[in-house]
Amino acid sequence: MxxxxxxxxxxxxxxxxxxxxxxxxxxxxxxxxxxxxxxxxxxxxxxxxxxxxxxxxxxxxxxxxxxxxxxxxxxxxxxxxxxxxxxxxxxxxxxxxxxxxxxxxxxxxxxxxxxxxxxxxxxxxxxxxxxxxxxxxxxxxxxxxxxxxxxxxxxxxxxxxxxxxxxxxxxxxxxxxDQAEELAADVEQQFAEARAEHPKFEGTEVAVGAYTSEGFGAYVRGDSRVDFMESLGFVNKPAIQELAGENFFIPVSEEQIALLDAPLTVIFPIFVDAAEITSNPLWQQLSSVQQGNALVLEDEELVNAFSSGSVLGIQYALENAVPLFAEALQP
Known part of the structure; x- marks a missing residue:
């Protein structure tokens, strides 16, 4: 998708x-x-x-x-x-x-x-x-x-x-x-409502990645995108998480491309055209791509919100990204 x-x-x-x-x-x-x-x-x-x-x-x-x-x-x-x-x-x-x-x-x-x-x-x-x-x-x-x-x-x-x-x-x-505490509670409630509405999210492994001129990469816990997904009930793919070091973005070589294969794969381009992802033979060979469980995010505002890690951006992503995740998980 x-x-x-x-x-x-x-x-x-x-x-x-x-x-x-x-x-x-x-x-x-x-x-x-x-x-x-x-x-x-x-x-x-x-x-x-x-x-x-x-x-x-x-x-x-x-x-x-x-x-x-x-x-x-x-x-x-x-x-x-x-x-x-x-x-x-x-x-x-x-x-x-x-x-x-x-x-x-x-x-x-x-x-x-x-x-x-x-x-x-x-x-x-x-x-x-x-x-x-x-x-x-x-x-x-x-x-x-x-x-x-x-x-x-x-x-x-x-x-x-x-x-x-x-x-x-x-x-x-x-x-x-006090105002900050109330706002935090509101956002946590929105996450809870999203989890309740989409029970398939709970425990489902996800791979969150990016593609640059240097190739593919994946995010680990501590990055706002992975934290967002895990707050929805997803679990960052353990094989990716095991490679976590001091940074929260790891390069994925051609030989490691299977790391991005998961029940849900979410990826977006950085400084390159998204077509460089979708036309890439490495990407096309992933089972999640072939089965329709891979999501390439291109919309500028949505990716910004997903990447922002701000309370306002998170609320925007909850409203606009969650339906896309649910759609990508449909059989």
Missing amino acids: TVRPVLRGAALLAAAVLVTSCGSGDTDTSEAATAPTGSSGDFPVTVETAFGPVTVEEEPDRVVALGWSDAETALALGVQPVGASDWLGFGGYGVGPWAEGRYDEAPEIIETLEPSLEQIAALEPDLILDTRSDGTQERYDALSAIAPTIGPPEGVGPYQTTWQQQLDLVGQALGRA
Whole structure:
């Protein structure tokens, strides 16, 4: 099964190859937006992070959101960052269409992997969100010298902060912990409803992959796409999971192509045309392809949502991707 319309490489970034393929521009900026009032939180608040406790003395008024999906998470809680990084190359406001209309004014767009400290400082932030990034001490030290910085939680690898952890951290820092908890419960309920509606998902092995100019690859736990599938009841194929290392994307050689064979195979292209997947003899030889249990995702918005790991993107994917998974599992 192939789901069309549009393909843009910037929308299909694999977190495992962020360092080589991900980025956002420093252009298309405008006057910054400010956070709305009305937070019910009490300040100061102290947030536990991988770099120790961080205290936010007062309700933030000028938030800069640098980590993957940090801006969308703040927006989901009703706070508009004055600066943000556009990890998936959306352009414009730097967020997915599922967050459309949540900004009154566009934020200043800041580079992802190597953000300009001068640009950030010029925004005069009173809080920096960097909950899902490479999580290095060097990056944290540089940012925290500008303003209190909320880094990743303890015990996670680069870019491996889950949407639940991100929502919790951002909610605490913004004084909106109760709102964050309610939103998390809503999303968990949506997952539960999807599992109940599609009992075939439970325990079914899935292979989640991507295809680039370098060939095929597969994702393992810790990647938002696999975590999304397992939250639906699927189980990441054990043969793939056994190859997991520090990264959560593993290359799949021609000799290993059978790794992508599963009761459900989901794959999408990165910086290549989807036809390079569907016309590839290696792909065509997979039993899941021959039996109609393979899904090639091409729709730009859907793949972005599936890849975003943001609470808003996840809700979009639950609504739009789940029916496709169910269809691919039909006998």
